[in-house]
Amino acid sequence: GDSVTQMEGPVTLSEEAFLTINCTYTATGYPSLFWYVQYPGEGLQLLLKATKADDKGSNKGFEATYRKETTSFHLEKGSVQVSDSAVYFCALNRLSGGYNKLIFGAGTRLAVHP
Amino acid sequence: NAGVTQTPKFRVLKTGQSMTLLCAQDMNHEYMYWYRQDPGMGLRLIHYSVGEGTTAKGEVPDGYNVSRLKKQNFLLGLESAAPSQTSVYFCASSQLASGSETQYFGPGTRLLVL
Numbered sequence: 230g231d232s233v234t235q236m237e238g239p240v241t242l243s244e245e246a247f248l249t250i251n252c253t254y255t256a257t258g259y260p261s262l263f264w265y266v267q268y269p270g271e272g273l274q275l276l277l278k279a280t281k282a283d284d285k286g287s288n289k290g291f292e293a294t295y296r297k298e299t300t301s302f303h304l305e306k307g308s309v310q311v312s313d314s315a316v317y318f319c320a321l322n323r324l325s326g327g328y329n330k331l332i333f334g335a336g337t338r339l340a341v342h343p
Numbered sequence: 344n345a346g347v348t349q350t351p352k353f354r355v356l357k358t359g360q361s362m363t364l365l366c367a368q369d370m371n372h373e374y375m376y377w378y379r380q381d382p383g384m385g386l387r388l389i390h391y392s393v394g395e396g397t398t399a400k401g402e403v404p405d406g407y408n409v410s411r412l413k414k415q416n417f418l419l420g421l422e423s424a425a426p427s428q429t430s431v432y433f434c435a436s437s438q439l440a441s442g443s444e445t446q447y448f449g450p451g452t453r454l455l456v457l
Binding site for chain 1: 449
């Protein structure tokens with residue numbers, strides 16, 4: 230069945246460091262891919278998404294490219310800030326039985342210190 | 344515009360007690376979802392609804408019931424709570440059922456079953 234695998238955390242970085250969080254998926258066909266972010270004490274928010282191969286999603290300085298050949302959707306940011314400290318979830322979405330079936334990775338906790 | 348709200352925010356139950364979690368959305372969305380979040384496992388779908396008066400089972404439905412009597416509300420019930428149901432519960436909603444549709448999440452309910 231469909232699945233999403235993320236790199237284990239926590240990831241600890243200094244402010245202004247480069248961030249990569251790896252995400253790979255297993256799925257048939259061409260699901261849409263998402264990154265959600267969960268700030269402390271809050272629910273999940275959509276960070277970015279890509280709906281087809283080679284699409285690049287971007288938001289708030291974060292980017293991820295849908296790579297069909299490597300079944301990957303790695304999240305990157307050139308210069309992280311303390312305010313980026315959160316848990317990041319990679320997910321795939323497909324229409325299944327008349328509803329949106331979201332399958333999440335386990336989440337990667339990012340801690341950015343000054 | 345409140346988006347998706349959940350009550351209560353936190354609850355402690357004893358084994359065998361019952362409770363109802365309330366989710367409300369003001370975006371006029373057709374689809375609503377209940378997830379549970381456990382450490383190292385991402386989010387898993389408990390039940391979902393594709394419209395007022397409809398409900399369906401998700402990935403981990405055992406021990407839970409749901410109702411969607413009004414379009415804006417989606418209730419999750421635990422008839423006889425068990426320690427294995429200690430978790431953080433998230434409600435989400437979406438307007439469409441398409442593979443690229445974004446789901447909007449509430450802030451979560453933290454439940455501890457003793």
